[in-house]
Amino acid sequence: MKRIIASLILVLPIFAAPNANAILAKADSVMNAPKDRKMKMVMILIDKHGNKSIREGESYQKGDSYRLIRFTKPADQRGIAFLSLPHDVMYVYFPAFKKIRRIASHVKNQTFAGTDFTYDDLSTFRYSKDYHATLLEETDSTYVLKLTPKPGVKKDYGFLKMWIDKKTYHLLKIEFYDKSGNLWKVLTFKNIHRVKNYWISGEMEMKDLKKNHTTIMKLEEIELDTGIPTKFFSRRTLRRMH
Amino acid sequence: MKRILMFLLALPLFAGVKFGGYLEFYGRYWLKSDSARWTMNRETFKLNTEADMGEHLHFKVENYMVHDGFPAVFTPEDLTSRGKLSPLSIRLGETYADVYDFLVPDFDLRIGRQIVNWGTADKINPTSNINPYDMEDFMDFGKRLPVNAARAFYSTDLLNFEFVFAPIFTPSFMPANEFTEALTSNSSTLPPGVTRTRTVIQTPVPKVSESSSFAGKVSGNFFDWDVSLSYFHGRLTVPFPKKMEISVEDSTPVLVTTMGFPEINVIGADFSGSPFGVGFWGEFAYIMPEKYVLENTLLGPDTLLKKPFLKYVIGGDYTFKNGFYLNFQFIHGFTNEYGDSLNDYVTFRLEKKFLNDRLKVAPLGIAAEIADWSNVKENYGVILNPELVYSPFDNIEFKVGGIVIDGKGENTFARLKEIDEAYIRVKLTF
Structure with a gap:
């Protein structure tokens, strides 16, 4: 009996105050659950006057370490491709130069091809790797976490606020704050639905409040667990993509 | 000719044939007051045709139609020649076929006219x-001509x-x-x-x-x-x-x-x-x-x-x-230098993008030649190249810039010091 009481004393605080880092790690696992995925992307860029321009492309991802994105439209962006590999190794291919270029880490906080996503945003798979989480708020349906960069991790963001669905552990919204604590960008996950056994967001909206510019990324023709080999994520594939 | 036309007309019948290219207008004006004039008058139409023919084959053809230069009219007969009035040339760019996983997996072949662009x-x-080198436009240094070649790739x-x-x-x-x-x-x-x-x-x-x-x-x-x-x-x-x-x-x-x-x-x-x-x-x-x-x-x-x-x-x-991008290089030996006559060069470019990347301003583009480190004051060359690139909409780009050259002594850039030019390029991509 004493043992049961002692165990309850140990376990109760876990129920009372969920571990924020564990929640974040679980959300990361949900977001990266498919073994691989390939999909078509439509990016709608909206400027402060409401003018729209559209980018189309394709995206491939394997696990939480490999991603390849290539634009197919508009014509002046066609063929631009971005490859993200483990250990922060990234390459970009610009057809005009017929050359694959290594992306240095100073470029990671620059926006990719006029969108509101930075190279770093596109290569961040697991927030728990770079950020330490604390629980700000818990409602019936959501956890709200505050994420601060871990010591030694260089980010342009001062901290992040992240909304996580309690039922699915899928991300709902992320607010990105600059180092002065001002709200900078808001990423909203929409059209969250089930594909196979995974929760997938069919639309993401990144709003840059400083620039008053928005990028809506719609994901279509999503295919999961098709067995994309790791070697697909290579400079060879960048060279082969036209 | 008939066969070529038939082939071109039949190309879209191949599944996945993609067309693309650009239309570019390029003008350069020599600013030297006593002999100011246009030095470049070029319109280029580039047509890319490429297709994946199944999983293992791909081809690409680049065609350029270039109207370049000025009317060369000296006699009444010249006025009846379109070639003299509008110098036009058709050029073949990269034209190659790719064979992927040739004989063994991960072994690729590229055969045909191509540019092998090595180096970091x-x-x-x-x-x-x-x-x-293709030094037709000397200011576009580093540009290469495609050559007929067989190229093999193998990756582990x-x-x-x-x-x-x-x-x-x-x-x-x-x-x-x-x-x-x-x-x-x-x-x-x-x-x-x-x-x-x-x-x-x-x-x-x-x-x-x-x-x-x-x-x-x-x-x-x-x-x-x-x-x-x-x-x-x-x-x-x-x-x-x-x-x-x-x-x-x-x-x-x-x-x-x-x-x-x-x-x-x-x-x-x-x-x-x-x-x-x-x-x-x-x-x-x-x-x-x-x-x-x-x-x-x-x-x-x-x-x-x-x-x-x-x-x-x-x-x-x-x-x-603050978003400023800086690029710098130290070069020992320019494209046209060999043997004992290698000079040193420093290039430096500062640029910043505005309006969600639609406007790119490069206020500082500098290339300096140092032919003699012991006498820099008397033997040097400097090219300044400020530039502005504006893309009001997708697929169109306006580029204006200037080339200001100064120098002293016996070196490549100093020999160009009389050439101060302004240029404009308008490019429409499709």
Whole structure:
């Protein structure tokens, strides 16, 4: 009996105050659950006057370490491709130069091809790797976490606020704050639905409040667990993509 | 002709044939007050045709239709010639077929006219020697001409291998206007009694031992650094004087200079990485020329090339917190320099994007030549190239800029100092 009481004393605080880092790690696992995925992307860029321009492309991802994105439209962006590999190794291919270029880490906080996503945003798979989480708020349906960069991790963001669905552990919204604590960008996950056994967001909206510019990324023709080999994520594939 | 038309019309029937290209208007104006004039008047229509034919085949054809130059009308008859009024040329760019997983998995072949763009440096790539330079527009330095070649790629998890064989020698395309003199030092004076000169270019005989070139490269990523080692055997693509003699033509003594293309072997190495958040690269070419002796019937033989020499580029780039992008390079040996006559160059470019990347301003674009470190004040050349690029909508780009050149002494840039120009380029991509 004493043992049961002692165990309850140990376990109760876990129920009372969920571990924020564990929640974040679980959300990361949900977001990266498919073994691989390939999909078509439509990016709608909206400027402060409401003018729209559209980018189309394709995206491939394997696990939480490999991603390849290539634009197919508009014509002046066609063929631009971005490859993200483990250990922060990234390459970009610009057809005009017929050359694959290594992306240095100073470029990671620059926006990719006029969108509101930075190279770093596109290569961040697991927030728990770079950020330490604390629980700000818990409602019936959501956890709200505050994420601060871990010591030694260089980010342009001062901290992040992240909304996580309690039922699915899928991300709902992320607010990105600059180092002065001002709200900078808001990423909203929409059209969250089930594909196979995974929760997938069919639309993401990144709003840059400083620039008053928005990028809506719609994901279509999503295919999961098709067995994309790791070697697909290579400079060879960048060279082969036209 | 009929067959070509039929083929072009039938192309879209192939599944997945994609067309693309651009239309570009390019004008340059010489600003020198007493002889101000247009120096470039070019419209280019580029058409790309490419297709994946199944999983293992791909082809690409680049066609250029270029209207370039000014009406060359001197006689009434010239007025009846469209060629004289509107100089037009059709050029074939890269035209190749890719075969993926040829014979074994991960072994790819690319056969046809192509550009083999090696090296980690920007624009000036001393390890990239398969393709000759296209110096038609000298300000677009580093541009290459495609050549017919077979190129093989093989990738493993650790390393990438590449081998290229180009059977036919193609010399570099030289600038035909005010930039020509900049590439040749004007040190030669004519012998007494000689008032005429004639230059003969002697290209290698088109047989394997004479006109072919080949190269191999192995590359990989180690400890977050991209590195490669390469080897090239072929020829310099810029002509070197081979023989100078006096010949009598129409009872007049003429200095005849025969130019050739020396053989070279090149061991190359390059790297790129990102230490401390800064982009950093280097490219080195150890060039071992054949012994190349100028037969001078007047002054005796002169050895122009013999000793190996090193050309290299070291550079870096960085994006500051305020969005300014800085790119810098130190270059030892420009594209037209070989042997003992290698000069040092520093390039520096600062740019910033505005309006969600629609406007790019490069207020500082500098290329400086230092021909003599012990006497920089008296022997230097500087090119300033501020530029503004604006893209109001997708697929259209307006580029305006200026070229201001200053210099002193005997060096490439100083020889260009009279050429201060403004330019405009409008490009519509489809």
